[in-house]
Amino acid sequence: MGRLRVSIPLVGTLLMPVLSAFMRNYPDVQLDIDFNDRMVDVIEDGFDVVLRTGDAVDSQLTMRTLGHYSHVIVGSPAYLAQHGTPATPEELVAHACLQHRFSRTGRLRVWAFTRDGARFDVELPSTAIATAVEPLIALAEQGLGLTNAPDFAVRA
DSSP states (O other): OOEEEEEEEEEETTTTHHHHHHHHHHHTEEEEEEOOOOOTTHHHHHHHHOOOOSSOTTTTTTTOOOOOEEEEEEEEEEHHHHHOOOSSSSGGGOEEEEEBTTTTTTOOOOOOOEEETTTEEOOOOOEEESSHHHHHHHHHHHSOOOOEEEHHOOOO
């Protein structure tokens, strides 16, 4: 019995099945979940568990890798039928790109590409920008552009 204070990224859809299972298995534990992408101070902010994506920055905490995911570029069948399917990353410059901005840094997520083992970037247009992935996926589903989303968020 008690409370478990957890901070997880805004892309929490990946963790919802785990959180649901936890609640079923431990009905006496009250989950206090903070959906936020900002870097939190675990001690100062009073969190018991903090989950984040990317590289760990605080070596004084106990950290474990829980898994890996990748990003995929997606668009609706209607968008692709109307605008064509880009065959190369360079062709994306002629498309409506729905971009994710990191709220902590203000930077856009880079759509990274690899060719012949070398990583490269393409400067893409920004038709819409959001600090959460879910709205970008919804816009893409409505045929308003292409977005770069975590594979687990668009698997269905």
